[in-house]
Every structure is written in C-alpha cells, then in structure tokens.
Amino acid sequence: MLTACVNGTDHPLPSDPRRTLLDWLRDDLALPGTKKGCDHGQCGACTVIVDGRRMNSCLSLAQLHHGDSIETIESIGSADKLSVLQKAFVTHDGFQCGYCTPGQICSAKALMQELSDGWASAVSDDITVTPAITKEELRERMSGNLCRCGAYSNIIAALEEVLADHPLHEGASA
C-alpha cells in the first residue's frame, strides 16, 4: 500500500492517481489550512513542506509521495499556540485577508533552513559563498508566494524580526 506521513501520522495515499497532493490534504484528510489559489504553480498558496523542502502541492500527484513526510500549516501552530513566525506575522501585519498566509508561513519556515544550509539565490552577489541575509535576498526568496493584498513589505519585516531574534539554526524550527 502506498502511504505518506502527514504531520506525524501515516495515511494511505488515494487510489485515484489524478488526486493532487493539495486536494488529498484538503478534501480527503480534512486539512483545509493549505490553500488553493491558482492550482497551476503560479501563486504559492498551496505550499507545504515535503521532507524538509517547500513545494507547490497543487502540481504534484499524491501517489508520487509514497514514503514522504509532509508538513502542513496545521502542524506549525494553532490559534492558541502560535509559532514564532506566526507571531511575527501578527505583530507586523503580515497579512490582510489571510488567504496566502499558510503558504507564506510554510515557505518562510523552509526558507530558514535553506538560509542555514547556505543556499544562494538569484540576487546573491557571489554565489560561491554563503550569502549575507539582506532585505533583497528575503524578497527574492519569498517571490514564490504571491499576496493579492500586497502585504509583502510586512511579511519581509516579520521575517527580519524572526531572523534577528533567532540565530539561523533555531530559526529553522521557528
């Protein structure tokens, strides 16, 4: 049987190969925190973390995730127990309607890991070294998450606060 682990619990994968990872999470596992924006890889609302990496769940078939460990917004925090990143989004008004926010938070969490792994980006001056973390770097690295409400500058402010308060290896578990 094909199975994947979602937020710490193993689940059988759907029998219909057409089911996307996104529809499986939302409709079959009743985890509606992950959002469907465009359904075509163009907005980032459906971002989840698969084996530590952020991905667009709308463009992946659920059956391709046999053996994977998937983390959704539901495991990152709850209304009475917000994660560090979520608190920073609240402090900085990092959202308005909130539709893009689960994707933004998942993306930001995985981004912290990419930063601590020393990954470069398209705006890094010298890609042979671990880049310094600047506003420009954060904007580029969050560019896979669109926000129709335009909360971008506040989202970056939230990330800057988390990075300032938590050295990178801790930020990754923020």
Add this chain to the structure above:
Amino acid sequence: MKAFTLDHADSSASAITAMAAGARTIAGGTNLVDLMKLQVEVPDKLVSIRSIGLNDITQDDDGLLIGALVSNADCAADTRVRQSWPLLAKAILAGASPQLRNRATTGGNLCQRTRCGYFYDTTQACNKREPGRGCAAREGFNRIHAVLGTSEACIATYPGDMAVAMLALDAVVLVDGPGGAREIPIARFHRQPGDDPSRDNVLEDGELITAVRLPAPTGGVQVYRKVRDRASYAFALVSVAADVTMVQGRIARCALAFGSLGTVPWRDAAVEDLLVGETPSPALYTRAAEVLLKDARGFGANDFKIPLTARALAATLHEATKG
C-alpha cells in the same frame, strides 16, 4: 484530468520497458501535471521515475555528471556547481520559484514544453498540440514568441533557463532506451519546429534521459542575464548565458547562448568567432548583435525582442569582460 494509470518504476530498465509500452514519464510533475489539468496533455499511462535513482551529482576528470532526477534546487546548491560552473547555478536560480525548483528535475526541465498561450488553450489552433490545425500565435498575441528558428508551422520558444546555461557550457545529454544508450550534445537535443512542431526534442519513443554531463570548467567569467516582465518568478523575454575568458585585454574564448529568443536554446558560432581575439567595446558588441540577429524576424508583438537582445548581449559582454 483525463483518467490514466500510474506505475512506479524502480529502475531505469523498468522505466524504459514501461515507456516502450507507451507510458509517459513523470518526474517532478511541475510541467506535466499542469498540462494534464488543462487536457493539453492526455497520456493514458504514466510511469513515475522518482524511485529509479539517478539523483546524484558526481565529479571526475571529464567533468560533472548530473543525474536526471537531481532537483533543480539541489543542482544550484551543489558546491561544485557553484564553484566551477556558476553559470548553471545562476540560470537555475533565475528560473521559476524556490518551491518549483525543489520539485523540478534536471530531465524534466530539459523537456519542459513551451509557454505559448495558444498551446495551453485547447480551444485554439495549435500545430504543436494538434498537428495540422494551424498556428493561432502567428497573427495573435505573440509577445513571448521566437524571432529565430521559426517556421510556417510554429513560432514558439523553448522557455527554460537551465538548458541555456548548459548550451553555453557544452553539456551532453545522456539517454538510454530500447535501442541502447547514446549521448546527445545539448546543441542537438532540442528540435526546431520545421513542419513537425509536435516534437520538441530528438528523444525517440521510449528514451529516458539518465544524466547531463558538463565538461571540465573553462575557468572563464560566467554571467547569466535574464530579462523579464517582473524581477522574479517569471519566464524570460530574453536571456543570455556567457562564459568568457580574457587574456591581456582581449577575448580569448567565448561561449554565448540565448534563451527565449529562438525556438530552441540558441547558439551561433559566427558570433563567437567574431568576438574572439578582439578588445571589448560597444562597437564590437553592436557588430556581434548584428551577426546574431541578421535573420531575426518578429511577428508584431515580439519585434521588441530584436533590439532588446542586442542590448542584453552588450550588457552581458560588458559584465563578463570588465575584469
């Protein structure tokens, strides 16, 4: 999506067997699933190659071997790639988004299909999707379309970034299939449309990309310049990949490849020949652009790509030669 079956291959051999029996490979799925949702692609059978291995990068005296299943993100993050073939890392990082690069693979990226809007819209005439139906782009919205290598049948670009860098780096695509393994220089991998735009590349039925080999690094200055409508998360209008070696103020060696300019990643030996031995100057860049673009032809909305390419080439050469 139309109904299909999905099998999971556990080796290249089993993937090839399934492909020879008519199954389509799926790797990351970031291009194929998108097109299947729109019923632009309607395969009956899919074979997943996610568990066949081929996800390592190895280095030897001949260069670097990048497995077909290495994700775009892992390739760009690889220390050897960043140190010795930075052009490849830069081109990958200029494409798509972090989320997509985590999922997308080396083989899938090479085989990604065009972003022509009429190809994506099944109500429109498109020879690539439905041979013989005509090409709505010629007289339509063709701002993103090609100005080199076009045919009566199709004017669509190969839209990607990674392959453009690989072309400038003289990469070789390694494939395996029912007829055995073979190596295809990347310059011959993508196909100009001619009268059969339905085939984007020279892979035969049942052939699987197993790896891409990069020859030993040249040690030149490597620049990737991508011009697009927004600063990130957008396909190129035009891109230039350059690998230039300067000796005593003159261009000693230069490799230049262009993305979203032609129907395939574009390289022109005459441009490189003209530049070698010369001292960089704006006048030289203009002459190079004239050679590159002498047969360029726009279709209205994409005419701007011709002067844009000349300027992008000049800016790239300036950056690569300024020392």
